[in-house]
Amino acid sequence: MKVVCIGSGNVATHLANALKAKGVNLIQVWSRDLTNASELAKSINAAATSNLDEIDRSADLYIIAVKDDAIPTITENLKDVNGLVVHTSGATPIDTLSAHRNYGVLYPLQTFSKAKSIDFVDVPLCIEANNAHSLELLKKVANKLSSPVYEVNSEKRKILHLAAVFACNFVNHLYVLSDKVVEHFGLDFEILKPLIMETALKVQSELPINVQTGPAVRNDEQTMIKHQDLLSDMPELKEIYQTLSKSIKKTHL
Template sequence: MDIKVSIIGSGNVATHLSKALKNSGATLLHIWSQNFKNAQALAATVSATAVDTISQITDDGSDLVIIAVKDDAITEVASALVNRKGLVAHTSGAASLADLSQLQNYGVFYPLQTFSKHKELNFNEVPICLEANNDANFQLLKNVATALSKKVYEVATDQRKILHLAAVFACNFPNYLYGVAQQLLAQHQLSFDIVRPLIAETAHKVQTALPTEVQTGPAVRNDEQTMAKHEKLLQENPDWVNIYQLLSEQIKKSK
């Protein structure tokens, strides 16, 4: 892929995206981060140059600048690129396309996945959701996305915000509940390894069926005695009791 890209950010998304771009044949020019040492570390990994000011990312270099920072910082970062004529895209699921409207050419390049810096993943399977302020910019983003992934979608801001919300329910909340399970097990000298196969099978089921079709457990069976026993076991942690009761009631209603 004959394109020059600069990355603003050095976190999980920036790290995986930079590596995927390099592996696809793109040239990584500049990496900027609030933490210059982090920028240097990522730049060394993808044969780029770390810069200490965003103004060093100029029009005569990068074809595309990707902003991969926390949502609250996107507008501020974009303001430092206001004189740039080339394309700038952010990677946020929750921020709107309009958050970059102070720029001339802008878009969204949202990879819908959970990223951890030190865990490799197959970017070819990562859905990438695109949006841009005009057709030419969309086509450029699409060319980049299709070089990285076989799952590329045109998704408008309002739809993307729903996708991001759905991802919180599908990923972030279950992971918190895994943490509750781990703490419960640890309190009773049991290993989290025992439930890993259960977690894997639950995730595997919904690859071929809808969640409501494969729901199991005491709540869906309306097993009141078992649920009462569970709540008693949780009585030392009222927050967990509340979570248990709320989710159980919602599962009952979903039948």
């Protein structure tokens, strides 16, 4: 099986390296930026290009891992390939690729950063394909990488992407805000790290609703008033404090 990797960002890099480690033959990397394409290509022993017309037409699988709004341009330029064309986006419907004969989606439900390696074996892979043949090939590739492989249609994938915004993007922003609070008062974020880990660990074995703690869930109005007083210099944080406390109280009525 010959694979072309289209993109050189976080998802492309982690996915290409994980496939390479499983013995998959990656023949080429495309990126808008030739330096980026070359860097990833070198690490997986593939060719590099920044020219869409130069993409190898003989591959069995094309993995598009670029920004959502760049997918249409890529797919337009790959209309003539026979191999399976998949994108890796949570928010993009499978139909975006319908100009191809064989197409699908390989969406890793995980957050990637370049600096941090990740074991794909634990990454939930959500797959979807336009026909049985495409699905079979995609399953084969996904099962090489990861144990949790889910067949998820475009409608449900959109929901997972939304849930991930709450569970990851918004959560990280709360880490940012907690850092702001300690910084504002001359303390260090370091001291919060064990708490952050334990909070995430708890919900690996318990439903989050069953392990809610804090002043809002126990209706400790005194503490909530004191906290809001401390945030009087930080109106934005105060608003978020109020909105989330209200929502906690309502959830646990």
